[in-house]
Amino acid sequence: MVQFIQAQNVGLAYLEERFSLQLVGDEAFFTEWFDNLPKITDLEKQDLDKVKLHFLRLVKYPPLSEETVKLVVLSPLLNLAGFYDEPFYMRGEQSIEISAEDEGEIIRGRIDILVIQEQFWLLVIESKRSSFSLLEAVPQALVYMLANPSEDKPTFGLVTNGSDFIFLKLTRENQPKYAMSDQFTLLKRKSELYQVLSVLKNLSQILS
Numbered sequence: 001m002v003q004f005i006q007a008q009n010v011g012l013a014y015l016e017e018r019f020s021l022q023l024v025g026d027e028a029f030f031t032e033w034f035d036n037l038p039k040i041t042d043l044e045k046q047d048l049d050k051v052k053l054h055f056l057r058l059v060k061y062p063p064l065s066e067e068t069v070k071l072v073v074l075s076p077l078l079n080l081a082g083f084y085d086e087p088f089y090m091r092g093e094q095s096i097e098i099s100a101e102d103e104g105e106i107i108r109g110r111i112d113i114l115v116i117q118e119q120f121w122l123l124v125i126e127s128k129r130s131s132f133s134l135l136e137a138v139p140q141a142l143v144y145m146l147a148n149p150s151e152d153k154p155t156f157g158l159v160t161n162g163s164d165f166i167f168l169k170l171t172r173e174n175q176p177k178y179a180m181s182d183q184f185t186l187l188k189r190k191s192e193l194y195q196v197l198s199v200l201k202n203l204s205q206i207l208s
Helices: 012-019 042-059 066-081 134-146 193-207
Strands: 003-006 088-098 105-117 120-127 155-160 164-171 177-180
Touching (some): 066 155, 066 193, 105 134, 134 164
Antiparallel strands (some): 088 105
16 A cells, blocks of 8 residues: 655655665765855845845744745745746746655655756755744755656755755766755845855856
């Protein structure tokens, strides 16, 4: 009998056991989040400062839902990074199912935001409410990235709770492998939102 598992209930140990997922420690595997990043213009910095201001204002009135995080934080970032433009298009609430061979288990879930170019999944975004730990969201995002039907290209991911951000990279050639970026936050006095946009712009340029 097939057992169905919700993606939000899956942990890294499960993915390592069922899918042979491996964490890569070599920095050369995932350079897209720190190497040769494009500069952010003064106008973009002004827009990002407004994003931070709006987020911090809304945090005063909890709870801050996932939908609000997407609207106030993610939407401006994706727009500034160019993901609303050609050749990309987006899907929201994309359903997925994935199973390991001969395990009798199927993982189900819904991707918050999926960026696609032609038939290729490029960027999987998982957003959480502001009080949610990103480390709990990473396995869920990796499930969605493993479900990418295109196995010959890397898939990138982003998890955020509005204030903090972690980028992911997954490859599936021979064996599924992934790496994570440092965690960025807009809560520092010198907000790291500029770096987040710079990484997104870099991915936009690489993937277009």
